[in-house]
Each structure stands twice: as structure tokens, then as C-alpha cells.
Amino acid sequence: MSADLETIVAEIAAEMAAVPVARRGVPASYIPELAKVDPGRFGLAVVLADGQVHVAGDADEAFSIQSISKVFMLTLALGKIGDGLWARVGREPSGNAFNSIVQLEAEKGIPRNPFINAGALVVADVLLAGHAPREAIGEILQFVRYLADDDSIVVDRAVARSETETGFRNAALANYMRAFGTITHAPELTLGVYFHVCALAMSCRQLALAGRFLALDGRHPGGRGRVVSAERARRIAALMLTCGHYDGSGDFAFRVGIPGKSGVGGGILAVVPGVASVAVWSPGLNAVGNSTLGAAALEQLARRTGWSVFAPPVQSPIDGAAR
Template identity: 55%
Template sequence: MNFQTILEDIVATLQPELGAAGTVASYIPALACVDPRQLGIALHTCRGEEAAAGDSATPFSIQSVSKLFTLTLAMQRVGDALWERIGREPSGNPFNSLVQLENEQGKPRNPFINAGAIAVADRLVTHAGSGEGAKADILALMTSLSGEPIGFDAEVAASEAATGYRNIALANFMKSFGKIDNDVAPVLDTYFNQCAVRMNCRQLARAAGFLCRDGAHPFGGRSDVTNERQTRRINALMLTCGTYDAAGDVAFNIGLPCKSGVGGGIVAVVPDQLTLAVWSPALDATGNSLLGMKALELFVAKTRLSVF
């Protein structure tokens, strides 16, 4: 299968739609000025082959796609004890909902909604001994997985911290229920910075490569990132919870485990085959990349690759 031609065809097909619909995540000031007329796509196969098209080399804020990697890090560090305070069910509510959190006494429904990711950040801070240590661990993982130096976008992190009132409320709310161990400030600083990780599609497809290799490192010859059981569970959570409250539609229309972010990025996994990263900043009503989802639908239609 000629993946390079397929990716180029997808970009060419969607090119006329760039900027025609959807809106960027304007509630984060640093993302409000991103040009929506961009589309990148890249893949990394189990055998290490790569293909890319469009704006695949343009870096962007990965936002909630980072939750996939902090979850991975927490599973490495904490193991099954992680699930004592975090659920594994789809939320059916917006990713920043306070109502559900109150009803469930401060226990987030899953690790991919904001409350769940903040709870994961708390575990990372505990393990590292500080927020700075947790942030260093996150960057070390991302750099190892992508094979290139990865950093935080300081402007985006500061913008999130200055306007992230609901996330601040979520963290304090969980703290009031005894579900957060550390001071709220370093936990939120870790969370805001993880969302501000800056990568491009090529790097992101590469970094997620362990998810199509039963947890083996994307570059081989190194220690496994996760074991086979953990990898299966991460993929399952991506399929059921990875695209906010649109997970059912994504499973129906695309049929791949996906994790999206309001920066416009989406990672998708074809187990035992490849990982795929798409990016287009304009979002639909659920907070998922509008053209990113269309690109994934086209990819599945052209390749017939699906978990179903």
C-alpha cells in the first residue's frame, strides 16, 4: 500500500475546505490567533516506515493529546493503583464539566477529561517529588518517543494559566474531596504545561508508535514503553473516551482508537499496523478538529484499516 500517495490525496481532497468551517479554540488566547487554514497528516508504521503530507512539519500545541502520554507515564509509575481515584467510563459530558465531578464525589470519570488528566498530573507530581520534576519527566518521555528534542510552548502555558478558571475550579474541587494529594498550584502548572507541549504531526505519529506495537518503543532496541496489557487498555480508553463526548460517533464513522486535542491535533492507532497524526486547527462543536476527523474518515475509506 502506497501510504505517501494516500496521504497526499487526502490533503488534496480537503484543501478546498480549509478555513471554510469550524473555529479555533478562542477561549485560550494564545490559540485564538492560529491560522485555521492548515492541514497536516503523518503516519509511522510498525516497521518504522513514515509518510507525511500537507503541513506535517508545522509545530502546534498538542493540548489534550498530551493526556495520552501523561496517562502512559502514570501507568509506568503507579500501575493499577492509578485507578483507585480515576474511572474508566465515557463521560457523556463536556470535557471540563463540574457537574459530573460533584455527583461522583470528586472522582473523574476517565483520565482523558480535564479532571481526570489533572488527577493524573497529581500522581506524576507525587512520584517526581515536585512539579518541576513531573514536567521534566513528561518532556523526557516525549523526547524519547519522538526521537527529537521536545519542549513546552511557554506562551501557550502562560495563556492557559491566566484563563484556566474552570480547570482551577476542577482541581480545587477534587482537592476538597481529598482526591488530590499535592498542593493545587504545582499540579495545575504541570497540567497547563503538558497541554502546551509543542510538536508536529511527524513527531506525534512517531511518539505514539508504541501503541501499535504492543507497547514496544517506536524505535526498537529500547525498553518497552508499556507492557502488552497496558497498551491494550490505553487503546481501549482512546476508543471509548479519547474524543470527548463524540467518542461514539468517532467509533462509528472511523473505527480507530483516537485521542484529540483542542489545538486541532488527533492521534489514531491501527493496532499491529501504524499510528497516524492529523492536525487542522478549526474545531467542530465537540472540540475535535473538523478536517482532522474528515481526514481520518478518508484514510479508513481508502485503506480499509479499522479495528472493526
């Protein structure tokens, strides 16, 4: 599979490079720094469970991972308060835009899931408990560096500043939830954590490496024990499948069939349990805020490899055993 996979990754990257810029979608414009990114960029990285890495295109160029960071925030928050988190945020698909306030009013300030903006603000509020914002941001940054085994990962300060200066919808969400007591800190402190974590800058290679623990049933890929239990890893992956692409989650599950989490920076982190973690990046977004070429590339990858949580078990690249 390894040699075949190298060819598949290269072919998909070549096919995506041939797509005209006019058909790639438009970079997020409501965050000024993201609007500056070249829509012609495309990167793809696949990291197998045994550590083999296959990359193509702009896989080593750092980009703003935005909402993909919510996977890592959720993992940390569950480690801090466990299932107590679910008293403050739900686990159901939203069916609305990622920054919608509509459901919050109907559901008394409880966000539908941790991957929409309102839910991630609650998670950021949990991570802020007992810390100054700088400490909470540092803890999350160190966690991602630990997962990827790469201390060069940083927060893009220009993107964080751009979000802080223009994030009025998120400020509205935070203040609204503060009125219900769902958020317990001053909204500006929770927002500061959220904006800076969304501004994490990572390449496809780094992102795929950081997400590999979810493909390994929660084990650290460097043999450093468990990041989370196997059960928690599966539940995080389940949320990625059902909620990871906002109101496009159902279509992504239908077309791709593996858990994934998108970000408006144009990235997608996807996980094939027991097999691989995948990161793809193309800044142009579709109508619901997901990477146009990123989703297309993952659909092709799943089709050509047979990777899907809905398919019969595939052969493990480690020992040939069915998984």
C-alpha cells in the same frame, strides 16, 4: 501498500486543503494563544509499524498538542502506580464536555476517565508525587522526546502562560477534587504541571512517531525494549477509542473505527494496532471541541485503507502476515 498509502495521504491532504475556511470550524478561543492559529493549516503524518513515514501538508509545523498529552501522562502514571490509579479516576465515557464539573459532584470527586480535564488533573497529581512541578514537567517532556527519538520537542511557554492566566474552569475542577481528596497536592501545583504538559509543541510527524509504541504492542520503536506491557498498550488504546474524543467519542468510533485522542489545539493522534500510528492537525474545532478536518481526514484514511479495529485483520507492512 506503501506506494498506495503515499498516494492516499497526498490525496486526502489535497481534499482537505480545498475545504473552505468557513467550513473548517473555529480554533479554540478560550485559550488566547490558540485563537491566533491560522485555521487554514492542515497536516497529516502516517508512520507504519516498520518505520516508513508518509506526510502531507503542514506535517512538520509544530502545534500545541493539548489533551493529546494525556495519553503520555497516563502511560507514565500507570508505570508509577499501576492499577492503583483506577481508585482515583474511572474508565467510562463521560458523555459531557471535556471541562464539565457536573459529574464530579454526582460521583463524589472521582473523574469519569483520565482523558477529560478532571481525570487528567488527577493523573498530573500522580506524576507530581515526590517532585517539584518543574521536575514533573521535565520528566514528561523527556518521556515524549524518548518516544519520538527527538530532543527538539519543547513546551510552548506562551501557550502555557496563556492557559495559566485563563484556566479558571480547570482551577475550579482541581479545587473541587482537592476537597474530596482525589487531588493530594496544592491545586496550583497540580495545575502548573497540567498546563505546561498540555502546552507541548509537536508536529504531526513527531506526534505520530511518539505514538508508535501503542501500535507496536507497547514496544519502543527504536528497539529499546518495552515502554509498557502489551496488555497495558491495548488498554490505553481501548480508552482512546471509548473516551478519546470527549462527548464525541462514540461518533468518532462509528465513523473512523480506530483508537484516537484529540486536543483542542486541533490535533488528533490515532493508532492502528500492529499497523501504524497517525497524527493529523487542523486548528478549526467542531461543536464538541474536536478537529473538524482532522476527524474527516481520518475517516477518509480508514475508509481507503480498510484500517479499523472492527474489520478483519489487515496485512502487516512488515512481513505480510495477518495481524
